[in-house]
Amino acid sequence: MTTTVTSHRPRPATTPDTLRTKRLPRYAAPAIALAALLVAAAVVLGAGIGNWVLVVVLGALLYLIGLYLAAKAVEGARSARNRTWSALIHSAFVLAVLPLASVVWTLLSKGVERLDGDFFLTSMNNIGARDANGGAYHAIIGTLEQVGIATLITVPLGILCAVYIVEYGRGKFAFAIRFFVDVMTGIPSIVSGLFVLAFWVLIVSPWFNDGRPSFSGFAAALALSVLMLPTVVRSTEEMLRLVPAPLREGAYALGVPKWKTILRVVLPTALPGIVTGVMLAIARAAGETAPVLLVAGGGAAINFNPFENNQSSLSLFVYQQAGDASRFSPARAWTAALTLVALVLILTIAAKLLARRNRLGR
Amino acid sequence: MAKRIEASNVTAYYGGFKAIENINLTVEPKTVTALIGPSGCGKSTFLRSINRMHEVLPGARVEGSLTIDDQDIYDRDVDVTAVRRMIGMVFQRPNPFPTMSIYENAVAGLRLNGVRKKSILDEAAEKALRAANLWDEVKDRLGKPGAGLSGGQQQRLCIARTIAVEPQVVLMDEPCSALDPISTLAIEDLMFQLKDKFTIIIVTHNMQQAARVSDRTAFFSIEKTGDPGRLIEYDNTQKIFSNPTQKKTEDYITGRFG
Numbered sequence: 128m129t130t131t132v133t134s135h136r137p138r139p140a141t142t143p144d145t146l147r148t149k150r151l152p153r154y155a156a157p158a159i160a161l162a163a164l165l166v167a168a169a170v171v172l173g174a175g176i177g178n179w180v181l182v183v184v185l186g187a188l189l190y191l192i193g194l195y196l197a198a199k200a201v202e203g204a205r206s207a208r209n210r211t212w213s214a215l216i217h218s219a220f221v222l223a224v225l226p227l228a229s230v231v232w233t234l235l236s237k238g239v240e241r242l243d244g245d246f247f248l249t250s251m252n253n254i255g256a257r258d259a260n261g262g263a264y265h266a267i268i269g270t271l272e273q274v275g276i277a278t279l280i281t282v283p284l285g286i287l288c289a290v291y292i293v294e295y296g297r298g299k300f301a302f303a304i305r306f307f308v309d310v311m312t313g314i315p316s317i318v319s320g321l322f323v324l325a326f327w328v329l330i331v332s333p334w335f336n337d338g339r340p341s342f343s344g345f346a347a348a349l350a351l352s353v354l355m356l357p358t359v360v361r362s363t364e365e366m367l368r369l370v371p372a373p374l375r376e377g378a379y380a381l382g383v384p385k386w387k388t389i390l391r392v393v394l395p396t397a398l399p400g401i402v403t404g405v406m407l408a409i410a411r412a413a414g415e416t417a418p419v420l421l422v423a424g425g426g427a428a429i430n431f432n433p434f435e436n437n438q439s440s441l442s443l444f445v446y447q448q449a450g451d452a453s454r455f456s457p458a459r460a461w462t463a464a465l466t467l468v469a470l471v472l473i474l475t476i477a478a479k480l481l482a483r484r485n486r487l488g489r
Numbered sequence: 490m491a492k493r494i495e496a497s498n499v500t501a502y503y504g505g506f507k508a509i510e511n512i513n514l515t516v517e518p519k520t521v522t523a524l525i526g527p528s529g530c531g532k533s534t535f536l537r538s539i540n541r542m543h544e545v546l547p548g549a550r551v552e553g554s555l556t557i558d559d560q561d562i563y564d565r566d567v568d569v570t571a572v573r574r575m576i577g578m579v580f581q582r583p584n585p586f587p588t589m590s591i592y593e594n595a596v597a598g599l600r601l602n603g604v605r606k607k608s609i610l611d612e613a614a615e616k617a618l619r620a621a622n623l624w625d626e627v628k629d630r631l632g633k634p635g636a637g638l639s640g641g642q643q644q645r646l647c648i649a650r651t652i653a654v655e656p657q658v659v660l661m662d663e664p665c666s667a668l669d670p671i672s673t674l675a676i677e678d679l680m681f682q683l684k685d686k687f688t689i690i691i692v693t694h695n696m697q698q699a700a701r702v703s704d705r706t707a708f709f710s711i712e713k714t715g716d717p718g719r720l721i722e723y724d725n726t727q728k729i730f731s732n733p734t735q736k737k738t739e740d741y742i743t744g745r746f747g
Binding site: 378379382391396 | 542547570571573574575577578580585587598601602647654
């Protein structure tokens with residue numbers, strides 16, 4: 128109810144009489160943006176103090192100020208704040224996307240030079256500094272095998288661990304496991320590589336190799352799984368906690384045992400989230416260079432056997448080519464980087480599609 | 490098929506908190522028994538202790554004895570899953586399994602307990618969905634997700650899921666509180682039909698509903714917050730609503746308290 132009683136102290140009306148307010152015309156925001164850019168260009172280029180980057184930055188600032196003042200003059204203070212914050216949030220989004228777009232563009236533009244059959248079908252074996260060809264076949268195999276083995280080790284272990292923490296763990300033991308998983312999240316990749324080097328390569332591998340320590344793709348997979356494990360455990364744990372308790376109770380009330388409830392009701396419900404977590408872990412592992420360098424040693428030749436001798440990987444290949452003293456190697460490094468990103472992208476899309484198909488039911 | 494339930498001196502705890510104390514009550518086969526009372530008086534706790542769902546929560550335990558046809562369900566050598574198969578439960582909010590289709594939801598109890606044969610499952614699904622008055626509405630879209638149904642349909646799907654495993658007792662924990670009046674009516678009608686085969690115990694906040702559907706009514710109450718809930722009066726529904734013995738019951742059903 129609007130009160131029309133006059134009091135001796137006039138107060139601002141809290142209930143407006145009309146729902147209409149003055150609005151800036153539709154063309155106002157673009158017009159202000161254009162004007163801000165023109166002013167910025169005139170100032171910056173006229174004074175010769177910078178290039179187009181400074182024009183854009185200054186233009187954005189001027190736009191924010193101009194928009195605020197214009198909105199305040201026409202629409203009022205609340206609306207002006209609203210417009211300014213909206214503009215700030217949109218700029219934050221643009222700022223966040225710019226580096227990503229830039230990375231993709233750089234990879235595509237520089238990686239396309241060596242995107243040929245040779246790159247995917249040959250290795251670096253017997254390729255000298257003056258040879259323009261050579262490829263990453265051996266590195267692609269290495270990445271696929273190492274990440275594949277690491278995933279095979281990590282996913283069951285990580286999911287079971289998360290199931291224990293969420294569904295069975297009580298008291299100090301579960302708390303300790305959670306704590307150590309958190310600590311593991313912070314392990315630098317080089318440390319996990321050193322651990323596997325000291326434990327697997329130097330102590331265990333001689334037993335299989337006539338007493339001599341041996342680098343192998345499997346050792347790299349072990350190091351990668353140390354890195355993947357905490358990501359898988361924590362993301363799976365969060366997803367399992369999101370499964371509503373009434374679903375579990377619904378299954379218990381049908382006389383379904385607990386293990387079967389977890390297997391057939393809880394895990395399928397959490398599956399899409401678990402897949403996302405696993406894919407994040409895989410993406411991280413595929414990009415690791417240091418542990419592979421330490422325990423698989425790299426190498427130029429094709430080696431299909433992950434259990435014996437040196438193996439390379441795409442990220443290691445990028446590292447080695449980028450530092451190689453040959454005018455042909457930077458192009459190889461870029462193409463390998465592009466391949467690595469594409470590989471992870473394809474795996475992620477495939478996994479999401481699979482998870483979604485399962486969820487919709489038959 | 491339907492069985493008699495006898496509770497004697499049932500006391501239930503949540504950790505250190507005593508939620509109900511010394512409940513004594515006998516439920517006859519093939520009847521509908523309503524549990525009514527103010528919030529927090531332990532109706533749901535008592536209901537959940539009948540099929541050992543109470544102990545699912547960490548720290549929760551039950552004392553006293555609860556027998557179903559003279560077998561104590563809290564005996565050491567009793568298999569919890571067998572108890573729950575014999576005593577089914579429908580929850581306050583419909584909780585169909587989101588990853589399963591309507592068909593899979595209806596036969597979830599059978600499939601998860603190891604029944605694989607398609608002919609048996611098909612038959613059970615149709616029977617349960619018909620018994621839950623849902624068959625005509627869903628028979629053409631059995632493969633669609635169960636979570637895509639309306640709230641009332643979802644709740645009937647949950648009832649179908651419960652009766653598909655052919656329990657002898659069906660517990661209902663405020664099954665209509667999240668539903669509109671039409672869906673509520675559908676479920677109340679359903680209870681009348683199910684009474685022929687099952688013993689039904691229903692917790693409800695809706696006294697008209699208790700009066701409409703139940704043969705016997707148990708009134709639970711607490712002295713004050715923090716005290717355990719107690720059974721105040723248990724009698725024929727007619728008697729409870731027309732001529733209760735206890736002053737407290739009368740106050741509650743006439744709306745003077747709670």
